[in-house]
Amino acid sequence: MFRIELLVYFYIIICISMIFFNVFLILHYRRREQKQETRSRKLLHLVQEQAARMEQTGGTLPEKEWERLAKKLYRAEKLLTFDRTLTDLQQNQPQRAEVYIGGLLPLFRQLCWRYRRKEPIQRAYLAYLMGRYAIVEQEKRGGLLHQFLKELLFSNNLYCRENALRAYYGTKDGKAVLEAIRILDKNQFFHHGKLLTEGLMSFQGDHSQLIEMLWAELDAFRVENQVAILNYIRFRKGGYEARMLALLQDEKKDPELHFAAIRYLGKYPYPPALDTLLRLARDRDEARWNYAAISATSLASYPGEQTVEVLKRALHHRNWYVRYNAAVSLEAMHLSYVDMADILTGEDRYAREMLEYRMEERAQKEREEAVRCQT
Amino acid sequence: MPDLTQYMDLIKMIYRGIGVFYVLYLLGYSTFLFLSVVVGSSELYHRRRQERLKNDLTQDYFIPISIIVPAYNEEVTVEQTVRSLLTLEYPLYEIIVVNDGSKDATAQVVIDAFDLKAIHRPVQRQLKCKPMKSIYQSNAHKVPITLVNKQNGGKADSLNMGINASRYPYFICMDADSVLQYDSLSLIVRPVLEDERVVAVGGAIRPANGVHLEQGRVVQYHMPKKPLVGMQVLEYDRSFLASRILFDKFNGNIIISGAFGLFRKDMVIAAGGYDASTMGEDMELAVKLHVFCRTNLIPYSIRYAPDAVCWSQAPESLKDLKNQRRRWHIGLMQCMAKHNAIFANPRYGLVSFISYFYFLLYELFSPAIECFGILTVLMAWALQLLNVPFMILFFLIYGAFGMILTLTAFFARTQTLNQRLTPMDVARAVLLCLFEVVALRFAIAFVRAKALFTYWKKKPQSWGRIERKKMDVK
Numbered sequence: 113m114f115r116i117e118l119l120v121y122f123y124i125i126i127c128i129s130m131i132f133f134n135v136f137l138i139l140h141y142r143r144r145e146q147k148q149e150t151r152s153r154k155l156l157h158l159v160q161e162q163a164a165r166m167e168q169t170g171g172t173l174p175e176k177e178w179e180r181l182a183k184k185l186y187r188a189e190k191l192l193t194f195d196r197t198l199t200d201l202q203q204n205q206p207q208r209a210e211v212y213i214g215g216l217l218p219l220f221r222q223l224c225w226r227y228r229r230k231e232p233i234q235r236a237y238l239a240y241l242m243g244r245y246a247i248v249e250q251e252k253r254g255g256l257l258h259q260f261l262k263e264l265l266f267s268n269n270l271y272c273r274e275n276a277l278r279a280y281y282g283t284k285d286g287k288a289v290l291e292a293i294r295i296l297d298k299n300q301f302f303h304h305g306k307l308l309t310e311g312l313m314s315f316q317g318d319h320s321q322l323i324e325m326l327w328a329e330l331d332a333f334r335v336e337n338q339v340a341i342l343n344y345i346r347f348r349k350g351g352y353e354a355r356m357l358a359l360l361q362d363e364k365k366d367p368e369l370h371f372a373a374i375r376y377l378g379k380y381p382y383p384p385a386l387d388t389l390l391r392l393a394r395d396r397d398e399a400r401w402n403y404a405a406i407s408a409t410s411l412a413s414y415p416g417e418q419t420v421e422v423l424k425r426a427l428h429h430r431n432w433y434v435r436y437n438a439a440v441s442l443e444a445m446h447l448s449y450v451d452m453a454d455i456l457t458g459e460d461r462y463a464r465e466m467l468e469y470r471m472e473e474r475a476q477k478e479r480e481e482a483v484r485c486q487t
Numbered sequence: 488m489p490d491l492t493q494y495m496d497l498i499k500m501i502y503r504g505i506g507v508f509y510v511l512y513l514l515g516y517s518t519f520l521f522l523s524v525v526v527g528s529s530e531l532y533h534r535r536r537q538e539r540l541k542n543d544l545t546q547d548y549f550i551p552i553s554i555i556v557p558a559y560n561e562e563v564t565v566e567q568t569v570r571s572l573l574t575l576e577y578p579l580y581e582i583i584v585v586n587d588g589s590k591d592a593t594a595q596v597v598i599d600a601f602d603l604k605a606i607h608r609p610v611q612r613q614l615k616c617k618p619m620k621s622i623y624q625s626n627a628h629k630v631p632i633t634l635v636n637k638q639n640g641g642k643a644d645s646l647n648m649g650i651n652a653s654r655y656p657y658f659i660c661m662d663a664d665s666v667l668q669y670d671s672l673s674l675i676v677r678p679v680l681e682d683e684r685v686v687a688v689g690g691a692i693r694p695a696n697g698v699h700l701e702q703g704r705v706v707q708y709h710m711p712k713k714p715l716v717g718m719q720v721l722e723y724d725r726s727f728l729a730s731r732i733l734f735d736k737f738n739g740n741i742i743i744s745g746a747f748g749l750f751r752k753d754m755v756i757a758a759g760g761y762d763a764s765t766m767g768e769d770m771e772l773a774v775k776l777h778v779f780c781r782t783n784l785i786p787y788s789i790r791y792a793p794d795a796v797c798w799s800q801a802p803e804s805l806k807d808l809k810n811q812r813r814r815w816h817i818g819l820m821q822c823m824a825k826h827n828a829i830f831a832n833p834r835y836g837l838v839s840f841i842s843y844f845y846f847l848l849y850e851l852f853s854p855a856i857e858c859f860g861i862l863t864v865l866m867a868w869a870l871q872l873l874n875v876p877f878m879i880l881f882f883l884i885y886g887a888f889g890m891i892l893t894l895t896a897f898f899a900r901t902q903t904l905n906q907r908l909t910p911m912d913v914a915r916a917v918l919l920c921l922f923e924v925v926a927l928r929f930a931i932a933f934v935r936a937k938a939l940f941t942y943w944k945k946k947p948q949s950w951g952r953i954e955r956k957k958m959d960v961k
Binding site: 124128135468 | 539544604625626888
């Protein structure tokens with residue numbers, strides 16, 4: 113007959129092992145700092161010695177030496193120590209560190225080779241280091257580092273993809289970034305648009321050039337990535353108003369792209385866009401309420417009689433968000449109570465309340481600002 | 488006295504059946520606990536390693552979040568809670584305190600402490616709730632603070648009002664006696680950035696007793712001195728932390744604690760919001776989201792973020808603990824009854840066959856099963872059918888197993904979260920886990936059994952109250 117206590121004994125043994133494992137880890141973590149300090153000192157000595165020679169030889173070392181160092185850095189824990197050592201060097205001897213880091217490409221090529229079959233978490237860390245020390249830039253496109261990063265971009269692991277992208281953002285090479293986004297786009301795994309937008313913002317090279325390249329291929333990307341790119345352009349710079357208007361007027365485009373274009377035209381006012389924005393804000397079609405709502409927000413940047421009139425009409429819209437955004441825009445135009453009298457004394461309670469609230473809030477903000485200035 | 492000898496064969500047969508049931512029952516429970524602790528500990532270790540090796544999202548990304556703090560008679564703690572929320576390291580969020588018709592000075596405390604001013608703000612009534620009486624707000628702080636005063640309607644009703652008043656696409660519900668750790672928003676939002684299907688994320692709740700926090704950071708951690716609280720700390724590690732990580736592995740979490748959870752607002756509104764008629768509104772919402780998404784064929788995921796921490800006060804008296812657990816059990820019962828369509832329904836997949844089944848058998852009915860077990864043991868002893876030495880051995884093994892599991896979860900949590908323990912803390916943990924196995928568990932089982940059997944004596948919906956104390960927070 114099956115003896116249940118045997119199974120429970122088995123579980124107990126596993127759990128006791130886990131307790132020992134955890135206690136061991138606690139002790140290990142306590143001693144690790146100390147160990148890492150010692151390892152770091154040793155490594156710092158080696159790195160300093162290599163850096164001194166590199167200063168003399170114009171930034172190069174024999175391949176064999178890098179191979180030896182790469183062997184020492186075969187585990188991510190060792191890479192952590194290496195990272196710490198480089199940070200120390202950067203803080204204490206910035207010039208020497210610059211020469212040393214500037215010549216690390218052969219080492220990272222070795223590391224790519226050694227790490228390409230390791231678990232994702234370790235490969236992602238190597239990519240992080242490539243970005244942190246701008247190693248990718250030292251290599252021409254198509255090299256071993258680029259191949260390593262491209263493989264990560266195809267990975268189903270978010271952190272592999274994200275760290276690989278960060279490595280590219282850290283360069284001044286817009287073409288490499290474009291290539292990376294092409295790969296990411298082909299990869300069907302979800303990569304949040306906010307990450308892409310924020311990442312592009314951190315690009316170290318010429319943004320105008322990058323935007324031109326991205327725009328030229330915009331249609332080839334998936335809609336969610338197109339939206340992320342348009343958002344990046346909006347956060348980054350103006351000068352694309354005409355193209356955004358053309359995109360907005362192209363009815364074949366996805367609504368999400370239209371919304372991104374409307375937001376852009378709200379941030380960077382473009383008089384030729386006014387008619388289109390007014391038309392969208394006037395739209396009473398319930399199914400297209402988001403066009404009306406987003407346009408109502410963007411119209412805040414187009415003050416004028418016509419705009420005020422359309423926004424006042426939008427205050428009577430059936431959709432709450434359209435009314436809310438119209439009130440925000442009217443308030444942003446700093447109109448007086450007299451200018452809004454028709455709404456504030458009108459019969460539409462919803463419109464009245466919404467506008468009253470915005471005006472009250474403005475007054476409150478002004479009072480808070482005055483108090484802040486006094487204090 | 489009736490002659491039982493003629494029925495002995497029948498009784499033995501019945502006992503054999505009962506024995507088989509209990510063996511299977513305990514086997515299932517042991518296996519579940521074992522798997523949760525093993526999976527939970529491994530996951531925590533993996534996350535620690537990920538963090539060290541920079542497998543994280545450190546950019547200035549943001550997803551705007553509304554933090555909703557429902558409050559009823561919280562004048563002692565509410566100011567501290569809102570102040571702690573202002574120290575969170577996150578770029579874009581708002582704080583909405585919903586005062587549910589408190590009888591004390593909750594509203595006035597918030598108004599005075601944060602210099603709020605009355606305003607006529609229209610609120611879109613997307614979810615049903617009791618009428619609003621007044622609304623106050625201030626933009627003079629790091630993030631906007633809003634206070635909504637409404638008629639008393641309970642916690643769920645207040646949360647619905649908070650959702651109506653919120654401006655952002657994601658909201659967090661939390662308790663007015665809790666403190667979020669400085670990085671909790673960035674961490675709870677991470678699953679949303681990882682997976683577009685995420686509709687809700689549960690955060691980790693830790694008892695704040697014994698913890699000293701400064702600017703949302705733990706500066707000192709000790710096992711609480713009060714044994715009752717210490718036992719709850721251990722129970723939280725074993726039952727909540729570990730098991731939720733396990734459920735997370737197959738999108739099977741059907742509880743997101745009301746003390747700290749992130750939700751996608753449009754999805755919650757579409758599903759109908761919080762149910763004000765149940766006591767366990769937090770569990771009900773999580774289950775409702777499962778049902779809603781599966782019924783409407785919406786790809787979804789409900790996740791658990793063990794590193795997003797909310798420090799909450801654990802009850803310090805038996806009376807408070809009893810009330811809390813009674814409320815939890817009745818809430819569980821209402822939720823299971825309301826969503827009984829999930830039971831053994833292939834449409835719900837593992838949510839039905841593992842999560843629902845587990846909560847039904849090992850949470851909801853466990854008090855009844857345990858009481859029945861004790862009764863049958865007593866009867867077997869009276870009928871001389873009991874192998875006493877084996878029974879004692881079995882209970883000892885089972886008790887030791889429970890203790891070891893608890894300690895495993897405890898050490899896994901402390902080491903992965905870098906919480907340094909003193910030898911005294913370790914000794915206290917070992918001692919308390921013994922008490923937890925032999926005392927607290929039975930006390931709680933008794934409370935739950937009472938809740939189960941007296942459920943039909945309905946009480947009006949009310950806020951769960953425990954004695955409020957100021958937390959050790961700066």
